[in-house]
Amino acid sequence: MSYETADSQKEEFRKYLEKNGIISQLTRVLVGLYEEPERPANAIDYIKKYLGAPTGVDVEELRADNDELRRQNAELEAKVASLTQQLKELQTEQEEQDG
Numbered sequence: 001m002s003y004e005t006a007d008s009q010k011e012e013f014r015k016y017l018e019k020n021g022i023i024s025q026l027t028r029v030l031v032g033l034y035e036e037p038e039r040p041a042n043a044i045d046y047i048k049k050y051l052g053a054p055t056g057v058d059v060e061e062l063r064a065d066n067d068e069l070r071r072q073n074a075e076l077e078a079k080v081a082s083l084t085q086q087l088k089e090l091q092t093e094q095e096e097q098d099g
Contacts, residue, residue: 025051 017023029050033043040046
């Protein structure tokens with residue numbers, strides 16, 4: 001990769017960050033951190049809170065919960081399909097007996 005290519009990629013990335021408001025958001029959070037009278041013990045948590053991200057969230061636990069809920073949902077959908085089929089069969093039998 002040439003020097004010009006690297007510079008053009010950096011410039012393209014900078015424009016992307018600026019266009020999407022990332023530079024201004026990061027500037028605001030850093031200024032807010034700078035202006036804090038007492039420095040927070042955990043700057044990362046401060047930044048996450050400032051940007052609106054939840055803190056203390058276990059992503060792996062959420063993924064595991066999501067996987068379990070998806071599995072349960074699939075089971076319930078299969079059960080609904082099975083019961084719907086049974087109902088149709090019973091309705092057909094009833095119609096044959098009545099007819």
